[in-house]
Every structure is written in structure tokens, then in C-alpha cells.
Amino acid sequence: MSSSSDRRVHAVPLPQALKREPGLPAPCAACAARTFSVCAPLDGEAQHRFFGMATRLQYAPRKLLFQEGDAADHVFNVTEGSVCVSKALSDGRRQITGFLLPGDFLGLAQGDSYAYSAETLTETNVCKFPRGRFQRFLAENPQMEHRLLGMASNELAAAQDQMLLLGRKTAIERVASFLVSLSDRRAARGFATSPLPLPMTRGEIADYLGLTIETVSRAFTKLRKQELIALETIDRVQIPDLENLRDLALGS
Amino acid sequence: MSSSSDRRVHAVPLPQALKREPGLPAPCAACAARTFSVCAPLDGEAQHRFFGMATRLQYAPRKLLFQEGDAADHVFNVTEGSVCVSKALSDGRRQITGFLLPGDFLGLAQGDSYAYSAETLTETNVCKFPRGRFQRFLAENPQMEHRLLGMASNELAAAQDQMLLLGRKTAIERVASFLVSLSDRRAARGFATSPLPLPMTRGEIADYLGLTIETVSRAFTKLRKQELIALETIDRVQIPDLENLRDLALGS
DNA sequence: CGAGTCGTTGACGCGTTTCAAGTTCGGTGG
DNA sequence: CCACCGAACTTGAAACGCGTCAACGACTCG
Numbered sequence: 001m002s003s004s005s006d007r008r009v010h011a012v013p014l015p016q017a018l019k020r021e022p023g024l025p026a027p028c029a030a031c032a033a034r035t036f037s038v039c040a041p042l043d044g045e046a047q048h049r050f051f052g053m054a055t056r057l058q059y060a061p062r063k064l065l066f067q068e069g070d071a072a073d074h075v076f077n078v079t080e081g082s083v084c085v086s087k088a089l090s091d092g093r094r095q096i097t098g099f100l101l102p103g104d105f106l107g108l109a110q111g112d113s114y115a116y117s118a119e120t121l122t123e124t125n126v127c128k129f130p131r132g133r134f135q136r137f138l139a140e141n142p143q144m145e146h147r148l149l150g151m152a153s154n155e156l157a158a159a160q161d162q163m164l165l166l167g168r169k170t171a172i173e174r175v176a177s178f179l180v181s182l183s184d185r186r187a188a189r190g191f192a193t194s195p196l197p198l199p200m201t202r203g204e205i206a207d208y209l210g211l212t213i214e215t216v217s218r219a220f221t222k223l224r225k226q227e228l229i230a231l232e233t234i235d236r237v238q239i240p241d242l243e244n245l246r247d248l249a250l251g252s
Numbered sequence: 253m254s255s256s257s258d259r260r261v262h263a264v265p266l267p268q269a270l271k272r273e274p275g276l277p278a279p280c281a282a283c284a285a286r287t288f289s290v291c292a293p294l295d296g297e298a299q300h301r302f303f304g305m306a307t308r309l310q311y312a313p314r315k316l317l318f319q320e321g322d323a324a325d326h327v328f329n330v331t332e333g334s335v336c337v338s339k340a341l342s343d344g345r346r347q348i349t350g351f352l353l354p355g356d357f358l359g360l361a362q363g364d365s366y367a368y369s370a371e372t373l374t375e376t377n378v379c380k381f382p383r384g385r386f387q388r389f390l391a392e393n394p395q396m397e398h399r400l401l402g403m404a405s406n407e408l409a410a411a412q413d414q415m416l417l418l419g420r421k422t423a424i425e426r427v428a429s430f431l432v433s434l435s436d437r438r439a440a441r442g443f444a445t446s447p448l449p450l451p452m453t454r455g456e457i458a459d460y461l462g463l464t465i466e467t468v469s470r471a472f473t474k475l476r477k478q479e480l481i482a483l484e485t486i487d488r489v490q491i492p493d494l495e496n497l498r499d500l501a502l503g504s
Numbered sequence: 505c506g507a508g509t510c511g512t513t514g515a516c517g518c519g520t521t522t523c524a525a526g527t528t529c530g531g532t533g534g
Numbered sequence: 535c536c537a538c539c540g541a542a543c544t545t546g547a548a549a550c551g552c553g554t555c556a557a558c559g560a561c562t563c564g
Contacts, residue, residue, distance in 0.1 A: 085412075087415075087416045089416070089421075089503040090502060090503060090504050091504070093420040093421075094420070095415050095416040097411075097412040097415050097416070108405055109405045109406075109408065110406055110409070111409075115409050115412065116412060138398070139398070142394030142397060145394060145397055145398055146390070146391070146394075146397055148401055149397055149400055149401045149404060150362055152401060152404040152405060152408060153360055153361045153362050153404060154361075154362055155408055156361065156404060156407055156408055156411060157361050157362070157363075157367050159349075159408060159412070159415065160337075160339055160349040160367065160368060160411070161339070162415055163347055163349050163414055163415060163418055164339045164341070164347040164349070166415055166418035166419045166462060167347040167418045167459075167461070167462030168341060168345040168346070168347050168462060169345075170551080170552095171551080201509095201510070201511090202511060202512095203510085203511095207419075209419070210418060210420060211553090212552075212553055213510090213511075213512095214511095214512080214513085214552090214553075214555095215552060215553075216511095217511060217513080218512085218513080218552095220511095220512095221512075221513085234510085234511070234560095234561095250341060250342065251341040251343055251345065252342050252343070422519080422520095423519080423520070453541095453542070453543090454542075455542085455543095463520080463521090464520075464521055464522080465543080465544095466521075466523095466543095466544080466545085467519090467520060467521075469544055470544080470545080472543095472544095473544075473545085486542080486543070
């Protein structure tokens with residue numbers, strides 16, 4: 001799925017504070033860089049305390065980090081891999097509300113239980129912070145809270161885009177939008193985008209786009225026949241002309 | 253539409269800083285209370301400076317505060333009335349991403365232009381803050397930024413609920429969810445909920461729920477025939493048993 | 505090699521949209 | 535005060551896009 005070539009894209013010196021934890025693989029340079037970017041405004045000593053709070057964990061693909069309704073004890077930061085966040089109705093209907101990439105935070109919402117489930121898509125590394133200590137750290141480091149507010153604002157803007165998609169776009173436009181935004185997000189973080197890896201199944205794409213597996217599959221076929229995309233393998237897409245696809249995504 | 257009986261629900265002493273602006277009606281106690289609640293952690297002097305930055309404006313119903321793409325010069329806080337936030341595709345398809353009530357902020361997102369439009373539904377009062385000064389104030393008052401992060405987190409949770417609605421719920425479930433969440437939001441702010449005022453048209457409800465006017469109208473009729481709601485007038489709903497409606501909203 | 509998972513494709517059905525009348529209601533002017 | 539008008543809403547019938555169901559192929563793993 002998500003290729004190992006994605007890793008260590010940016011070779012960055014490992015901050016001192018990121019010492020190897022016993023029983024876990026050494027953090028790679030890219031991983032350190034992602035988490036580091038969040039706390040860039042912190043001074044060295046504060047960074048040390050920040051990383052000191054975290055437990056570093058590695059998850060296999062398709063493992064639950066937590067489920068809707070679990071006690072919200074921790075805040076997570078994805079450092080490697082990808083995670084999907086979803087909500088479900090009692091009869092099993094599911095909506096995936098986001099695919100997280102390295103650098104994204106998880107579990108920041110208010111309330112004493114998680115309002116959504118989180119599951120890894122690929123092999124994933126996270127930093128896990130006890131909620132109380134994380135909050136206290138924020139109170140003492142307003143620059144960090146400022147940064148988080150900025151990230152939350154961006155997520156809100158993305159959520160609004162997704163509402164437009166779910167409420168008003170056709171099946172083809174949804175799939176096109178999905179591919180374009182995945183490509184854009186990867187590009188923004190310095191990841192390779194050609195070919196674009198799809199660590200999620202067709203079923204997960206469907207649950208993200210408010211469609212069925214079959215409709216997603218038909219949309220991929222149609223995009224392929226129109227030569228707007230080419231499927232190198234089932235989970236690697238080539239996008240010959242991103243702007244053409246973007247036009248379709250915006251309904252023109 | 254939104255009745256005058258909604259106002260002054262909470263009689264709270266008017267903070268000194270909220271002096272009457274020339275040419276505008278005197279701020280009512282409820283209005284002061286709403287805006288006040290946001291900056292409760294601030295001391296008296298900081299509150300004075302906060303309110304000092306704001307221009308207080310009153311808008312008639314159906315007036316644009318700003319449009320998608322306008323330069324994002326200001327941050328708004330709704331103090332009275334209701335505002336709808338929307339995004340549109342080039343061919344006119346529109347998605348309303350939220351209905352704002354007193355106390356809500358608007359225009360906090362990053363970026364130098366607004367990513368959405370904002371329009372009043374009823375007669376509305378807002379406090380308008382120049383973006384730069386607002387940001388500087390936040391930098392100097394981390395308690396306030398903390399509060400905003402909390403509000404943004406809540407909005408994010410609401411956005412995820414809305415994605416579940418748009419992606420996976422049927423028309424009836426959407427309308428039921430809409431009525432329940434509107435009732436809950438009003439109750440949470442101490443507003444009356446029986447009858448529940450609907451300051452928005454069927455068209456706006458449709459654009460919020462990803463449906464057409466006709467489908468919304470049919471759903472209202474169906475709910476009325478099932479006696480889950482009663483329409484006192486076209487824009488005032490009685491909900492005899494909120495929990496029944498909530499069950500329907502959650503798909504059971 | 506067989507079983508299971510995932511993806512694709514086709515045929516059909518259904519819920520929502522589209523199109524087309526009506527109806528209600530608030531506002532305006534005679 | 536009432537007739538008239540337009541906007542908003544409601545209702546019905548037909549059309550259509552997507553969902554459902556089913557068959558099949560590709561691939562992985564024991």
C-alpha cells in the first residue's frame with residue numbers, strides 16, 4: 001500500500017529530545033521533522049518537555065486507535081503512516097470524516113469521550129500524550145496553542161469543502177475531488193504525488209465520499225476511460241493533468 | 253421570523269466597556285452577555301481593550317456580510333440574530349455549511365480571502381474586529397485563544413456530524429436531525445425552543461441538508477402526518493417529543 | 505489448490521430530483 | 535377593506551442517478 005519510499009523524504013537532523021524509546025524502532029528523520037514542525041515556536045527546553053510527555057507507539061495496518069464513545073484519555077499525533085477517522089450510525093452506516101497524514105493531531109475535541117473512531121490504514125507511528133498533561137502543557141505554552149488553533153481552522157475549512165462535496169457534488173466530481181485533494185495534501189507536506197498512493201480501500205473511499213463501493217469503482221473506470229487518470233496498480237494512480245481533474249472536481 | 257421574545261432572555265448587567273455607539277440602538281443585556289461569555293477569562297481592563305477594537309454593526313435580513321473570495325480583513329462575532337455561511341460551485345449549486353447563532357465567531361480561518369460567504373437571515377447585530385488587531389490581541393491574551401480553540405474544536409465536531417448527515421442519512425433523517433440539533437443549540441444558549449423558530453427558508457434548509465426544496469417540504473409533511481412535529485406557522489415548529497425525533501434522526 | 509478478500513461489471517429498483525401545477529400568505533395599492 | 539401580486543411553500547407525476555443485488559475476475563494466503 002503506502003510505499004516505504006514515502007519515508008525519509010526530508011532528511012532532517014534529529015532533535016536531541018527525540019531519543020530512541022526502548023522497544024521501539026528508532027524514529028526516522030522524517031518522523032522527527034513532522035512532529036517537530038508543530039512545535040517549531042517552542043524553545044529547546046520546552047520541546048524536550050513536550051516530547052518527554054509522549055509515548056511513541058507503532059501500529060500495524062487496520063488497528064483501532066480508539067472507538068467512538070471510548071474515554072478520551074489521550075491526544076495523538078501521527079508521525080508516520082495514515083489514519084482514518086469515522087463516525088457510524090447504529091445500523092452500520094459509516095461516514096469517514098477524514099484521512100490523516102503525518103503531522104495531524106487526533107483527539108483534541110472537547111468532551112470526555114471520543115466522538116469518532118480512529119483506525120490505521122497503513123503501518124503507523126504516533127506520539128500519544130496523556131490528555132491532562134497535554135492540556136497543561138498548552139496552558140503554559142501559548143505559542144503551541146496558537147499553532148493548534150491555526151491547524152483547527154484549516155481542518156474546519158477542509159470540513160466545509162467536504163460538506164460541499166457530500167451535499168452537492170456528483171459521484172464523478174466527488175472521486176475527482178478526492179484525488180485532487182489527496183494529491184494537494186501530500187504535495188503540501190513534501191511527499192511524492194506521482195504516482196499517488198491510495199492506502200485506503202475502495203470501501204473506505206466510498207465511506208469518505210458518501211457513495212457505495214460500486215459507484216466509486218465505476219467512477220474510477222470512467223475517469224480511466226476519459227484518460228484523466230491511469231491506474232498503475234490498484235492503489236497507485238497517475239494523474240497526467242491535475243488541472244483537468246481539478247476542473248472536473250469543481251463541476252465545470 | 254426570529255421573535256423579539258428571544259431577546260433579553262438572560263438579564264445580565266451590561267459591562268462598562270459596551271457603551272452605546274452613536275447611530276446604533278443600545279446593546280441589549282442579552283447581546284452583551286453573549287459576547288461577554290467569550291472573553292469571560294479576561295480581566296476588566298483586557299475586556300475593555302477587546303470591546304474597544306470592535307465596530308458594532310446592525311444588518312437587515314438577507315444582507316451579505318462578505319462573499320467567498322473577498323479579502324479577509326475582519327473577524328466577526330454575532331451578538332444578536334442569525335447568519336448563514338455557505339460555499340458555492342461555479343454553476344450555482346450551493347451548500348450551506350452552518351447557521352450561526354449569537355456568540356459564534358466568523359472569519360477566523362487562515363488565508364487572505366474568505367473561503368465562504370456569510371449572509372444574515374434575520375436582523376442581526378455583529379461585532380466586527382480588524383483582523384490584524386484581533387490577532388495581536390489574541391497573541392497577548394492566550395486565555396482568549398484557549399477559548400477560541402475550544403470553540404473551533406466544537407465546530408469541528410459539529411462539522412463531522414454534518415458530514416455523517418450529508419453522506420449517509422436519508423431525507424427524513426436529515427430533516428429530523430436538523431430540527432433536533434437546532435433545538436439543542438438554542439437550548440444550550442438559554443433560548444426558548446418551544447415553539448422552535450425557523451428563521452431560514454425551505455430553500456436554505458435544503459441547501460444546508462444537501463436536498464431540494466421539494467424534498468424538504470415533503471419531509472416536513474411526513475413528519476407532521478406522523479405527529480412528530482406540528483407547524484404552528486410556517487416558521488415555528490412544535491416538537492411534542494424531542495426524543496422520538498432524535499431516535500429518527502439517528503436512524504433507528 | 506481452495507478459500508477469502510477486494511475490485512469490477514451488469515441488470516434492476518428505489519429515493520431523490522426535476523418539472524409542472526396549485527395553494528397559501530404577506531404586502532401593496534386602489 | 536378588499537383585490538391583486540409575487541414569493542414561498544406544497545403536491546403530484548415522470549425521469550434519472552445512485553444503490554442494491556448478483557456474477558465474476560484478480561490476487562493473497564494458508
